[in-house]
Amino acid sequence: MKQELSAVISAIRSQPWAILPDYLAAIEAIALRAFDSDVLERLAKDGHAMQVQHSLEAVAALGTRLDGSEMSMVRNGVAVVPLVGAIYPRSNMVSASSGGTSLDTVMRDMRVAWASSDVERIVMLIDSPGGVVSGLGEAAEMLRAGPKPMTSFVTGMAASAAYWLGSQAGDMVLDRAASVGSIGVVASMSRQEAVDADGRRSYEIVSSGAPFKRPDPSTEEGRASIQxxxxxxxxxxxxxxxxxxRVPEGVVREQFGKGAMVFAGEAVRVGMADRIGTLEGVLSQGSGSNRTKVVGGRSRASAEIETRRRAAQ
Known part of the structure; x- marks a missing residue:
């Protein structure tokens, strides 16, 4: 049993994350069903879990389900696509247990909204501590080049991976109590230091031509490779x-928190977001403040195919 639990942790730690540290620890605890973990108690006290639930309920009450989408709503020509909870590349057992969201599902809903004749503009509703980095670069490019005006509205937090995605919108609006940032990447891993409690010891033999396939964080060379x-x-x-x-990279590195979370007022002041507002205000505003985008034939055809496929399902 202990070996199986170790395998679960190894799988979680096998890829880099862009997420707040306590949430990565919580994901590991949930995966192991270690509900007596201190980190779960800390997160329960910070109120974020309740805030996530409120965000999901708010989305459900906004309008009617967008045809062909899995979790998005539409009202008066505005599609609301939620990005709520920890972000995973695809739906899985851990994402379901931890109230997470699938990047694959978010992007499918985005393509449906881009293709729908009922949608004039899109609001991405964000409340997320971040997640796995896999797929984020491609998703960010797609969002940045999207064919319809998009606003990101942060109702709780847009941390790390969530800010990576939310910052691609033409307009980024924050609730006055929201926070954004945590720009950075973390790799978490462990190495066996003693014989397992059941008397077994695990070994890994890496091929001679691949010394960095399993970098050892206990060595300087291994840490440098991971870094x-x-x-x-x-x-x-x-x-x-x-x-x-639309700022130089130096501005992001020097003024956008250096890995810390930044509260709404300061975030707007330094350019991490555009303004403070309310969700209702964002839903009722015109699209003039967003960047106008034109989609090519291939992108539109792809989006229409996705719409038909999702509607058939």
Missing amino acids: RDVDAIEGVFVGDVAAGR
Whole structure:
């Protein structure tokens, strides 16, 4: 049993994350069903879980289900696509247990909204601590080049991976109590230091030509290898934020929190977001403040195919 639990943790730690530290620890605890973990108690006290539930309820009450979508609503020509909870590349057992969201589902709903004749503009409703980095670069490019005006509205937090995506909108609006940031990437891993409690010890033999396939964080060389990887991903993260917010990368690195969360007023002041507002105000506003985009034939055809496929399901 202990080996199975170790395998679950190893799978979670096998890829970099762009997420707040306590939430990564909580995901590991949920995966192990370790509900007596201190981190789960801390997160229960911070009120974010309740805020996430309120966000989901708010989306459900906004209008009618967007035809062909899985979780998005539409009202008066405005589609609301939720990005709520920890972000995973695809739906899985851990995402379901932790109240997370699937990046794959979010982007499918986006393509449906882009293709729908009932949708004039899109609001991405965000309340997320971040998530797995896999797929975020491609998703950010797609959002940045989307064919319809898009506003990101942050109702609670847009941390790390969530800010990576939300910053691609032409207009980013924050609730007055919201926070954004945590720009950076973390790699979490462990190495066996002693014999397992059941008397077994695990070994890994890596082929001679692949010394960095399993870098050892207990060595200087191993840590340097891991550092290069997370720094490279951070470079993509910073580049996308800079492109989305239309500022130089140096501004992102020096003024956008340096990995910390930044509250609404300060975030607007330094350019991490455009303004403070309300969801109702965002839903009722015109689209003039957003960037106008034109979609090519291939993108529109792809979106229409996705709409028909989702509607058939």
